[in-house]
Amino acid sequence: MSVAVIAGDGIGQEVVPVGIACVDAALAREGERIEWVDLPWGSDHYHRTGRMMPLDGLETLARHDAVFLGAVGMPDIPDTETLWGLLIPIRREFDQYVNLRPVKALAGVPSPVRGGDAIDVVIVRENTEGEYSEIGGRAFRHRDRESAIQVDLFTRYGIQRVARYAARLAASRGGTLTSATKSNGIIHTMPFWDEVVGEVVAEHEELRLDSVLIDALAARLVLRPASLDVVVASNLFGDILSDLAGAVAGSIGLAPSANLNPERAHPSLFEPVHGSAPDIAGQGVANPVGQIWTGAMMLEHLGFAAAATALQEAFEAVTADGVRTRDLGGTASTEEVGAAVVARLER
Structure with missing residues (x-):
């Protein structure tokens, strides 16, 4: 089973690796794994080529079981280019007509x-x-x-x-x-x-x-x-x-989402709600919980129900323990939150 990875822009570059590490740890508990295929598309690709993704980008994505996306958008490129050049064509070409967005209060998050x-x-x-x-x-x-x-x-x-x-x-x-x-x-x-x-x-x-x-x-x-x-x-x-x-x-940084084709005729796309947040990009303070939770939703969709449950329980336990990023009133870095989730899964 393979998942296309588009870290994209801004804090997407920071939270996606953390999300992948947490998903891998949850799968390892069950003796499972997936293949991650990195696709360096987004605003940097646009600056080089004038496009957010290659001409055959949709054909490339169609060969995978799911798409794991970080964020799209940067201040120096109009949103009409960034969104309509990547995210929205994916949603429509793959008939992802359900955008599923769960919101749940987490222990330890005011x-x-x-x-x-x-x-x-x-x-x-x-x-x-x-x-x-x-x-x-x-x-x-x-x-x-x-x-x-x-x-x-x-x-x-x-x-x-x-x-x-x-x-x-x-x-x-x-x-x-x-x-x-x-x-x-x-x-x-x-x-x-x-x-x-x-x-x-x-x-x-x-x-x-x-x-x-x-x-x-x-x-x-x-x-x-x-x-x-x-x-x-x-x-x-x-x-x-x-x-x-x-x-x-408590924070939009907690919010996950899934762009679903429920009939599974096409791959579904999984992304956090928070966007690229260029104002904090590169500082290592972005909240990765939205990306991690998105990973749990992807695992559920792909049929790894036990791993999905374990991952959700792990990040909820971590926030309850007080390991929180700046947006939640804490001091932990992006990587520290991810490491805490992985440690929970490895116990």
Whole structure:
């Protein structure tokens, strides 16, 4: 089994090696291993070639079982080049329509929000259409009439399949699915979203659907984070809510994610939520827990359930022991946190 590794940019270069070491240690406990194949793509590759990845990059990735990504983006390159040149083409070419983002309070990690130490929510974000559509354009550039048009794209097929994934997940957890909407202000797409999600949930008699306007849902996530279990959301709403939830849990540096093709017709991609964080890159202080947790999600997806559980228990024990990076109020370096996780796994 092989995994393509794209450390990418900024702190991705620092947290990915730590994440790999922790995944290897978890697999070694079970007498298992995977082959890591390093692909030096990202902003440095862009500076050399004018592209974030080679022309045959997607064909290269398709030969692997999964992709382990660190971060993409640097201040000297527009996000339209970094994201649309690497991450988004991977998500769409491989039909990774579920962006799965669990957020859970960890022992020893203080939350800046009252009640945040009880948060345990999974956000299921639609990942290939919605507000991040490619449809639109610019007109009358550099004139007084300059205009930008962005067309949201919501299909019944796209909403159904992400809602079904979220419904199955909610049925296996607390039995309530919360749907993020804005049907009181967005007249076409959001009522359509509500309609299709409602139809899907009606297929599950054991499920309760709670449809909440996005502004009220954001407030609820801060004021009553423990009241949420599984949230299904469109591309934009899911993106924003998951970052907010990560902050409620203590730091966005803790937050993992998986870009899944649930049918496994294509490789899935696993990345932490935090981004490249160029302001702290190279200092050795980046929080690697998001990358490590992402590694645990990848192990689960690849069928190494015992190793995934061991890895999650290990990093949770390490934070409980007080081994924390600067963003969590600690003094440990990136490598020290990783070494502590590995030591736990090797006991």
